[in-house]
Amino acid sequence: MKNIKKNGHMGHIGKVDKLGRVVIPSSMRKNYDIDNGETIEMLSVDEGILIRKYQPGCMFCGSIEDTALFEGHMICKSCAEKISKISE
Numbered sequence: 428m429k430n431i432k433k434n435g436h437m438g439h440i441g442k443v444d445k446l447g448r449v450v451i452p453s454s455m456r457k458n459y460d461i462d463n464g465e466t467i468e469m470l471s472v473d474e475g476i477l478i479r480k481y482q483p484g485c486m487f488c489g490s491i492e493d494t495a496l497f498e499g500h501m502i503c504k505s506c507a508e509k510i511s512k513i514s515e
């Protein structure tokens with residue numbers, strides 16, 4: 428595993444094995460609070476693949492911004508406001 432700095436971002440260069448697995452360096456796992464057995468998510472972004480600790484999003488729209496737990500489900504502020512308008 429080789430450390431790199433690209434476009435102002437610290438990173439690593441590694442190889443994908445036969446099963447498509449990659450190793451996230453322990454320093455990065457530590458920095459991003461990713462423990463063994465942790466669920467991660469891989470998202471397609473403009474620059475490539477974003478790998479991060481899984482953050483459950485809003486159960487309706489998937490947003491991870493302004494979310495709160497309600498009756499055991501994540502819901503964002505925007506969807507909560509829409510729902511509250513239905514009952515008016």
Ligand SMILES: [Zn+2]
Nearest residue numbers: 485488503506
């Ligand atoms: Zn939502």
